[in-house]
Amino acid sequence: MIAQNIAFYLLAAAIVGAAARLVTTKNVVRAALFLAIVLGGTAGIFILLAAEFVAWVQVLVYVGAVVVLLLFGVMLTRAPIGRESDLDNDKRWTAALVSVFLLGALVAMLSDAFGSQEISFGRIQRTAEVADSIFGVYVIPFELASILLLAALVGAVALARRD
Amino acid sequence: MMLNQFLILAAVLFCLGVYGVLARKNAVLVLMSIELMLNAVNINLIAFGAFRDNVIGQVFSLFVIAVAAAEVGVGLAIVLLIYRNRANIDLDQSDLMKG
Numbered sequence: 001m002i003a004q005n006i007a008f009y010l011l012a013a014a015i016v017g018a019a020a021r022l023v024t025t026k027n028v029v030r031a032a033l034f035l036a037i038v039l040g041g042t043a044g045i046f047i048l049l050a051a052e053f054v055a056w057v058q059v060l061v062y063v064g065a066v067v068v069l070l071l072f073g074v075m076l077t078r079a080p081i082g083r084e085s086d087l088d089n090d091k092r093w094t095a096a097l098v099s100v101f102l103l104g105a106l107v108a109m110l111s112d113a114f115g116s117q118e119i120s121f122g123r124i125q126r127t128a129e130v131a132d133s134i135f136g137v138y139v140i141p142f143e144l145a146s147i148l149l150l151a152a153l154v155g156a157v158a159l160a161r162r163d
Numbered sequence: 164m165m166l167n168q169f170l171i172l173a174a175v176l177f178c179l180g181v182y183g184v185l186a187r188k189n190a191v192l193v194l195m196s197i198e199l200m201l202n203a204v205n206i207n208l209i210a211f212g213a214f215r216d217n218v219i220g221q222v223f224s225l226f227v228i229a230v231a232a233a234e235v236g237v238g239l240a241i242v243l244l245i246y247r248n249r250a251n252i253d254l255d256q257s258d259l260m261k262g
Contacts, residue, residue, distance in 0.1 A: 001164065004164055005164060008164065008168060012168075012172050015172065015176065016172070016175055016176070016179075019175075019176055019179045019180075019199055020179060022179075022183065022195060022196075022199065023179050023180075023182050023183035023186065023187070023192075023196060023199075028189065028191060028192065031192055031195055032195065035195050035198060035199075038176070038199065038202065039198075039202065042202050042205065042206060045169070045172070045206055045209075046205075046206075046209055048164075049169070049209050049210060049212075049213045050213060051209045051212070051213070051220075051221050051224075053221065054205075054209060054221050054224050054225060054228075057225060057228055058205075058228065061228050061232055062198070062202075062228070062231075065232065066198065066231070066232060066235050069235055069236065069239060070191060070194065070195060070198075070235070070239070072239070073191045073194070073239040073242055073243070074191055076243055076246070077190075077191065077242060077243065077246040077252050078246075086188075087187060087188065087189045087192060088186050088187060088188065089186065089187070089188040089254075089255050091185065091186065092186045094185070095181075095182050095185030095186035096182060096186070098181065098182075098185060099178040099179070099181045099182035099185070100178070102177075102178050102181060103174060103175065103178040106171075106174040106177070106178070107171055107174060110167055110170045110171060110174060111167060111171075114166050114167050114170060115167060116165075117165070117166040117167065117214065118164070118165055118166065119164050119165070119166050119169075119210070119213050119214050120216075121213065122216055123216065125212075125213075125216075125217075125218050125221065129218045130218045130221050130222060130225075133218050133219065133222050134222055134225070138222055138226075141226060142226075145226055145229045145230070148229070148230065148233050149229060149232070149233050151233075152232075152233035152234075152236050152237050153236070155237050155240070156236045156237050156239070156240040157240075159237070159240035159241060159243070159244050160239075160240040160243050160244065162247075
């Protein structure tokens with residue numbers, strides 16, 4: 001348990017530090033790389049929670065596809081590649097106030113509700129059980145997800161093509 | 164491990180995402196901040212799945228990942244269209260529908 005806690009706090013420090021830099025950095029490309037660090041660290045957290053299939057899906061879909069897609073977005077919109085001071089709007093302090101207040105409320109509520117609960121890793125959840133669940137009980141949401149992905153594909157092409 | 168340490172990590176990530184969405188005006192950076200919030204939700208789902216000792220948390224986080232992939236594709240297409248029509252992706256200037 002101690003090794004897991006050390007791994008958790010290392011990963012959490014990396015994730016929170018990279019996320020804080022992501023929302024404050026002056027460089028769009030660097031922000032995408034910080035996003036990759038956050039997503040990879042989250043995959044590590046999933047492995048700590050014994051969800052290795054979701055962790056690898058996270059690495060494939062997020063770090064592999066979404067970050068590359070966002071980098072393509074940066075390139076195609078010709079966002080300035082170097083430092084730029086014009087990425088934030090003038091409501092920055094209000095935004096910081098809102099998010100600090102939200103964080104305080106969430107932390108107070110969570111420590112009140114789940115303060116002393118421990119995760120006891122009993123039985124290992126095998127990937128086969130995840131697959132049984134997706135293709136058994138949740139087969140209709142699964143098919144709906146395929147329709148959603150098809151609609152998003154067609155919609156993205158229809159929006160972005162030149163005519 | 165405590166359940167709360169995962170939930171508070173997710174809360175911190177979510178609040179950083181909220182700050183990014185509210186404070187950034189570059190549309191691509193706003194999309195990145197939305198990804199931060201979706202990730203926080205995934206951490207919560209997996210943590211509760213491990214806590215309740217069933218696989219439903221993992222199943223739902225897979226669905227969230229699929230929806231997030233669709234969202235970022237359509238979102239970037241919209242950003243590209245805004246860029247093509249207005250030559251910048253500054254969200255403060257996209258206020259045509261403001262009353």
